[in-house]
Amino acid sequence: MGGWAIAVHGGAGIDPDLPLSRQEEAKCLLSRCLQIGIDALRSSKPALDVVELVVRELETDPLFNSGRGAALTEKGVVEMEASIMDGSNRRCGAVSGLTTVKNPVSLARLVMEKSPHSYLAFSGAEEFARQQGVELADNEYFITEENRGMLALAKEANKILFDYRIPAPEPETCGASTEKPLQVMNGLPISIYTPETVGCVVVDGQGRCAAATSTGGLMNKMSGRIGDSPLIGSGTYACNLCGVSCTGEGEAIIRATLARDVAALMEYKGLGLKESVDLVIRERLDDGGLAGLIAVSRDGEVACGFNTNGLFRGIAKEDGTMEVSIWGQGLN
Amino acid sequence: MGWAIALHGGAGDIPVTLPPDRRIPREECLRHCLKIGVDAIEAGRSALDVVELVVRELENNPNFNAGRGSVLTSEGTVEMEASIMDGNTMRCGAVSGLTTVVNPISFARLVMEKTPHIYLGFDGAEQFARGLGVETMDPSHFITRENIERLENAKAANRVQIDYTQPIQKDPVKEVPRGDGPSGDSQIGTVGCVAVDMDGNLATATSTGGLVNKMVGRIGDTPIIGAGTYANHLCAVSATGKGESIIRGTVARDVAALMEFKGLSLLEAAAHVVKDRVPEGTVGLVAVSAKGEVTMPFNTTGMFRACATEDGYSEVAIWPLN
Numbered sequence: 001m002g003g004w005a006i007a008v009h010g011g012a013g014i015d016p017d018l019p020l021s022r023q024e025e026a027k028c029l030l031s032r033c034l035q036i037g038i039d040a041l042r043s044s045k046p047a048l049d050v051v052e053l054v055v056r057e058l059e060t061d062p063l064f065n066s067g068r069g070a071a072l073t074e075k076g077v078v079e080m081e082a083s084i085m086d087g088s089n090r091r092c093g094a095v096s097g098l099t100t101v102k103n104p105v106s107l108a109r110l111v112m113e114k115s116p117h118s119y120l121a122f123s124g125a126e127e128f129a130r131q132q133g134v135e136l137a138d139n140e141y142f143i144t145e146e147n148r149g150m151l152a153l154a155k156e157a158n159k160i161l162f163d164y165r166i167p168a169p170e171p172e173t174c175g176a177s178t179e180k181p182l183q184v185m186n187g188l189p190i191s192i193y194t195p196e197t198v199g200c201v202v203v204d205g206q207g208r209c210a211a212a213t214s215t216g217g218l219m220n221k222m223s224g225r226i227g228d229s230p231l232i233g234s235g236t237y238a239c240n241l242c243g244v245s246c247t248g249e250g251e252a253i254i255r256a257t258l259a260r261d262v263a264a265l266m267e268y269k270g271l272g273l274k275e276s277v278d279l280v281i282r283e284r285l286d287d288g289g290l291a292g293l294i295a296v297s298r299d300g301e302v303a304c305g306f307n308t309n310g311l312f313r314g315i316a317k318e319d320g321t322m323e324v325s326i327w328g329q330g331l332n
Numbered sequence: 333m334g335w336a337i338a339l340h341g342g343a344g345d346i347p348v349t350l351p352p353d354r355r356i357p358r359e360e361c362l363r364h365c366l367k368i369g370v371d372a373i374e375a376g377r378s379a380l381d382v383v384e385l386v387v388r389e390l391e392n393n394p395n396f397n398a399g400r401g402s403v404l405t406s407e408g409t410v411e412m413e414a415s416i417m418d419g420n421t422m423r424c425g426a427v428s429g430l431t432t433v434v435n436p437i438s439f440a441r442l443v444m445e446k447t448p449h450i451y452l453g454f455d456g457a458e459q460f461a462r463g464l465g466v467e468t469m470d471p472s473h474f475i476t477r478e479n480i481e482r483l484e485n486a487k488a489a490n491r492v493q494i495d496y497t498q499p500i501q502k503d504p505v506k507e508v509p510r511g512d513g514p515s516g517d518s519q520i521g522t523v524g525c526v527a528v529d530m531d532g533n534l535a536t537a538t539s540t541g542g543l544v545n546k547m548v549g550r551i552g553d554t555p556i557i558g559a560g561t562y563a564n565h566l567c568a569v570s571a572t573g574k575g576e577s578i579i580r581g582t583v584a585r586d587v588a589a590l591m592e593f594k595g596l597s598l599l600e601a602a603a604h605v606v607k608d609r610v611p612e613g614t615v616g617l618v619a620v621s622a623k624g625e626v627t628m629p630f631n632t633t634g635m636f637r638a639c640a641t642e643d644g645y646s647e648v649a650i651w652p653l654n
Binding site: 090091092094096097115116117118119120121122123124125126127128187221222223224225226227231232233234237250251254255257260261264265268269286 | 559594
């Protein structure tokens with residue numbers, strides 16, 4: 001047993017021109033959330049409670065794309081989704097299409113614990129939220145001025161392109177240039193794409209793993225679009241070996257069943273956590289799909305992996321390691 | 333090598349005493365759908381086309397819980413879901429919360445081919461379907477008299493069990509089958525088809541109305557890639573049974589992952605998943621491999637199923653053989 005460990009993320013794929021002030025804000029938020037998790041772990045809270053607590057905080061802060069500050073659909077409203085999984089018994093809960101629930105991750109947990117089902121969506125999920133008495137807010141609460149601006153930009157840049165991999169045509173390059181004119185992710189210029197999904201993974205002092213992920217989805221998405229975040233095995237997965245939360249291009253993550261594959265490589269191929277994380281990022285994302293993930297193992301290891309230019313992330317371990325970063329290569 | 337096809341109409345607690353008037357139409361439907369699939373493969377159609385074609389036929393048949401004949405939510409409505417995946421390209425499409433789309437599986441394929449997304453649900457999905465001119469019908473088209481009775485029985489018999497407003501102690505029992513309906517047959521049905529074509533391309537498709545008396549908005553394993561449905565270059569899998577168990581067990585992906593990461597054969601991988609990854613009495617699946625192997629394991633009393641391979645083998649069955 002290697003003691004507790006925690007990792008948080010605030011999305012993969014970052015505008016290289018993101019203002020320094022914004023980078024600092026993101027780091028402060030990640031540090032604060034990490035500290036909340038650390039304190040909870042020190043007071044012996046189970047992994048499941050800790051991931052919920054941390055993701056709630058990320059949802060409540062408007063900076064990242066979840067809860068308050070969630071991205072807007074083409075209709076200018078939020079449709080949030082989230083999931084949570086308890087590795088010790090593989091129980092899980094998920095929600096999609098929420099428009100009034102302040103903390104989607106907590107409703108996902110209630111679906112797991114208080115409903116006969118594991119995934120509820122749209123009006124049925126909202127109805128369940130009301131019955132459970134969770135905190136609700138008008139859709140306006142979730143919408144920030146900044147995201148209104150981003151939606152306008154996204155509509156202008158038009159488009160979630162059909163093929164994510166093809167950058168918008170550049171008239172003057174006539175197809176001869178090998179330079180990418182614009183960094184595109186999820187079919188949008190990367191400056192519009194950020195900020196992104198949040199997630200947390202934890203292994204507690206007793207070696208129990210848990211994972212939680214929450215998102216507003218894509219800016220300018222079609223109403224009704226479901227991404228990888230609520231899908232167990234894609235955006236979120238935990239078992240007795242590890243806990244994993246993913247972020248990035250949802251469709252690539254779904255095809256890769258990215259979160260489950262980290263665990264499956266450990267379980268079926270006997271790889272270590274870091275090896276598994278590196279392998280899925282290197283080999284499981286088809287067609288140049290862009291993604292990042294955070295993971296912890298029951299032995300108290302923590303790993304991050306991404307093939308984007310950065311991943312908003314923070315990690316901490318019982319031995320005193322604590323690190324918050326944005327750019328560069330994945331941590332160990 | 334060679335082509336292979338397998339299809340299912342749901343796994344569950346199907347009593348061996350199922351009366352002939354309930355059994356025979358279903359067996360006939362399975363046989364009919366198998367023939368449609370085999371004919372299409374032999375005519376050189378792609379695996380993706382074949383699984384869509386067969387599942388459409390299963391959806392159109394009111395004897396199974398998908399499309400017309402879907403079971404009802406606690407509000408007496410239908411909310412259908414489906415997904416489809418092409419093993420070669422790993423492209424996939426999924427839909428949930430459909431109330432008027434006649435063939436959810438074909439709509440899932442359109443989501444795969446005509447949108448930048450994989451998965452659309454509920455009102456947004458319905459609106460998109462109408463925009464594409466997909467065939468829709470009044471919700472009453474999907475509701476059968478038998479399913480109205482099933483809902484009434486489920487409500488009467490299991491009110492407490494499914495009353496999620498009650499505090500639930502400890503680990504609540506999830507998605508307990510709602511007891512036998514008026515006909516005494518399974519309440520937990522889903523339909524699916526997997527195929528490998530003459531060129532070795534793999535594909536899978538799964539479609540369902542979900543659970544009798546489910547909460548409005550409930551999503552099961554069927555539309556979730558990796559849970560109810562998965563295909564890659566090695567195999568294609570469609571699962572059926574208790575959604576919660578299939579989601580937790582990432583059943584369809586795990587069959588493929590065991591082949592890919594542990595080097596198991598299709599039969600070994602599928603048997604391992606059904607035996608060790610999910611609780612007894614909850615899950616069945618059909619799967620084919622790129623080599624043209626086929627397997628249809630289940631740990632329930634029975635599974636409505638059928639398969640055929642190029643070498644002439646063919647099977648239509650409900651309960652364990654021999």
